[in-house]
Amino acid sequence: MRLLTTAVAALALTVGAQVATAAPIELKFSHVVAENTPKGQMANKFRDLVAERLAGKVEVKVFPSSQLFGDGKVLQAMLLGDVQMAAPSLSKFQKYTKKLQVFDLPFLFKDMAAVERFQNSSSGQKLLKSLEKKGLVGLGYLHNGMKQLSANDPLRVPADAKSKKFRIMTSDVLQAQFEAVDAVPLKKPFSEVFTLLQTKAIDGQENTWSNIYSKKFFEVQPYITESNHGVLDYLVVTSAEFWLTLDDDVRTELKKALDEAIAHGNKIAAEKADSDKAAIANSGRSEVLTLSDAERQQWVDAMKPVWKQFEDQVGADLIKAAEASNK
Numbered sequence: 001m002r003l004l005t006t007a008v009a010a011l012a013l014t015v016g017a018q019v020a021t022a023a024p025i026e027l028k029f030s031h032v033v034a035e036n037t038p039k040g041q042m043a044n045k046f047r048d049l050v051a052e053r054l055a056g057k058v059e060v061k062v063f064p065s066s067q068l069f070g071d072g073k074v075l076q077a078m079l080l081g082d083v084q085m086a087a088p089s090l091s092k093f094q095k096y097t098k099k100l101q102v103f104d105l106p107f108l109f110k111d112m113a114a115v116e117r118f119q120n121s122s123s124g125q126k127l128l129k130s131l132e133k134k135g136l137v138g139l140g141y142l143h144n145g146m147k148q149l150s151a152n153d154p155l156r157v158p159a160d161a162k163s164k165k166f167r168i169m170t171s172d173v174l175q176a177q178f179e180a181v182d183a184v185p186l187k188k189p190f191s192e193v194f195t196l197l198q199t200k201a202i203d204g205q206e207n208t209w210s211n212i213y214s215k216k217f218f219e220v221q222p223y224i225t226e227s228n229h230g231v232l233d234y235l236v237v238t239s240a241e242f243w244l245t246l247d248d249d250v251r252t253e254l255k256k257a258l259d260e261a262i263a264h265g266n267k268i269a270a271e272k273a274d275s276d277k278a279a280i281a282n283s284g285r286s287e288v289l290t291l292s293d294a295e296r297q298q299w300v301d302a303m304k305p306v307w308k309q310f311e312d313q314v315g316a317d318l319i320k321a322a323e324a325s326n327k
Contacts, residue, residue, distance in 0.1 A: 024054075024056055024057050024058055024059045025057065025058045025059070025246070025250070026059055026061065026084075027050070027058055027059065027060045027061070027084045027085060027254075028061050028063060028068065028082075028083045028084050028085070029043050029046065029047070029060055029061065029062045029063065029083075029084070029085040029086065030063045030067075030068040030069045030074050030077075030083045030085075030086045031043055031062075031063070031064055031065075031086060031087050032064075032065065032066045032070055032071050032088075032190050032191065033064065033065065033190070033211065033214065033215075034064060034065055034214045034215065035064045035065075036214055037144070037210050037211065037214050037272075038142065038143065038144055038210060038265045038266070038268045038269035038272060039087055039142060039144065039234060039265060040064050041264065041265055041268050042087070042142055042261045042262060042264060042265025042266075042268075043062045043064070043087070043261070044062060045260070045261040045264045045265070046060060046257055046258055046261035047060040047061075047062050049257035049260060049261060050253075050254065050257050053253055053257060054250065054253055054254070054257075057250060058250060058254065060085075063083075065191070066189075066190070066191045068083060069082075069083060069086075070189050070190070070191060071086075071088045071089065071092050071169075071189070071190065072092070072170065072189060074086045074088060075088065075092065075093075075095075075096070075136065075237070078136070078237070078238070078239045078242075079135050079136070079239055079241075081239070081241070081242070084238055084239070084242050085139075085236065085237070085238045086236075086237055087142055087234040087235065087236045087237070088234060088235065088237070089144075089169055089232060089233070089234055090103040090104070090233055090234065090235055091103070091104050091169040091170065091171035091173075091174060092169065092170060092171075093131065093235065094170075094171060094172060094173075096131050096134040096136060097130040097131055097134070098310075098313040098314060099127055099130045099314060099315065099318060100127060100130065100235070101171070101172070101173050101310055101313060101314050102127075102314045102315075102318050102319060102322050103115075103231055103233060104171050104173035104174055104177070104230065105173060105230075105306060105307050105310065105314070105319065105322075106177045106180075106229050106230050106299075106303035106304070106306055107229055107230070107299070107300045107303060107304060108230075108231075108307070108319070108322055108323060109146075109230075109231050109322065109325065109326065110326040111146065111228070112143060112145060112146060112231070112269075112270065112273075114325045114326045115143070115231050115233065115325070116143070117325040118321065118322050118325035119141045119233075121321065121325065123317075123318060123321040123322075124141075128140070128141075128235075131237065132240060135239055135240050135241065136237050136238070136239060136240065137237065137238050137239070137240050137243045137244075138235050138236070138237055139235075139236045139237060139238060139255065139258055140235075140236045140258060140259060140262045141233055141234070141235060141236075141262070142233060142234040142235075142236055142262050142265050142266065142269075143233050143234075143265070143266045143269040143270070144208045144210055144211065144232045144233060144234065144269055145208035145209060145210060145231075145232060145269055145270075145272075145273040146208065146228040146229075146230070146231055146232075146273070147206045147207060147208055147227070147228070147229060147230040147231065147232050148206065148207065148208070148209065148212065148224055148225060148226055148227055148228070148229075149161075149204060149205075149206050149224070149225040149227045149229070150197075150204050150205055150206075150207070150212060150217055150218070150221040150223065150224045150225070150286070151164060151166075151203055151204030151221060151222075151223055151225070152200065152203050152204065152221065152222060152223070153203070153222075153223065154223045154225075154287075154289060155204070155223065155225040155227075155289070156225070156289060156291065156295050157295055157298045157299070158180075158181040158182075158298055158299055158302040158303075159181075161178070161181045161182065161183040161204075162181070162182040162183065163182065163183070163184065164183050164184065164203040164204060165183070165184045165185075165186055165201075165202045165203045165204075166178050166183050166184065166185055166186065166202065166203065166204050166205055166206065167185075167186055167187075167188045167193050167196060167197075167202050167204075167205040168185045168186065168187055168188075168205075168206070169187070169190075170187045171187075172310075173306060173310055174206075174230075175187070176306045176309055176310070177229075177230075177303055177306050180302050180303050180305065180306055181299075181302050181303065186202060188202075193205055193215065193217065194215055194216060194217060194220065197217060197220045197221055198220045204221065205217065205221075206229070206230070207232065208232045208273065209272065209273050209274075209276040209277040209280065210269065210272045210273065210276050211232070212224065212276070212280060213272075213276035213279055213280055214276070218280045218283060218285055218286040219283075219285050219286075221286055222285075222286055222287060223286065223287050223289060224280065224286050224287070224288050224289065225289045225291065226277075226288055226289065226290055226291065227291065227296070227299060229299060229303065236258060236262065307319060
């Protein structure tokens with residue numbers, strides 16, 4: 001009897017030890033940019049907050065610079081359970097919803113303050129749920145900044161872009177945007193852009209000051225036009241299958257940590273837009289061109305018809321709500 005009691009006690013201790021040492025939930029966070037970018041620093045902040053608050057329950061592993069997946073494959077990988085969180089640019093979601101194309105429309109937002117007002121509005125928050133039928137959950141918007149144009153030759157008016165080859169993200173709106181100025185848009189992965197520019201396989205690209213600086217595009221592009229013609233923001237996303245199977249307390253804590261990390265990343269984005277622009281201008285490697293009001297208006301006039309082109313897909317009311325955020 002004593003032996004049986006001892007055996008039962010030993011078994012209980014073993015089971016208890018196994019429960020106590022159960023492996024934490026692994027959350028793989030994949031993104032395509034460098035760690036010193038707003039997105040990179042946001043992801044690392046999220047990892048650190050989770051380690052602090054959910055130690056032993058959840059472990060976040062961050063994979064920057066396309067180490068795990070490029071933006072072209074990460075959403076499919078997420079639906080297969082190979083990655084749990086990512087923050088692709090808003091352009092990457094057109095396969096899942098046409099509504100998010102609103103963020104690609106050229107010259108729709110005056111500045112980042114307008115972008116934020118729209119994203120925080122009821123229309124902007126409703127867009128976070130536009131992916132749920134496809135098995136994805138939008139968790140929050142992350143800023144990078146306004147986009148600029150870089151090229152091997154000066155771009156001051158739309159005619160300067162004629163026949164030039166520009167790398168774009170996989171976005172029908174961005175394709176139409178460059179076709180509107182008679183340029184040649186080429187859909188290429190972000191990880192290939194530097195080499196394409198360096199070898200002159202393409203003539204230019206569009207990006208934020210942060211990405212142009214961190215990926216060293218300014219070293220292989222003699223001219224950068226401060227056009228502020230569009231916004232490059234990201235949507236932090238997860239799969240419904242992963243998110244909804246978490247315990248409520250874990251999910252609540254993860255969302256709280258993510259909101260803090262996004263606020264951290266957005267603050268960095270605002271700061272880096274100014275500091276990285278200055279670093280590029282001071283490098284001597286690339287000349288920053290400032291458009292006159294008349295030159296800028298030529299770009300607006302050439303590209304604004306793209307709004308009408310995609311009105312049926314995006315929705316006239318949504319475009320109107322976004323435009324209203326400029327006031």
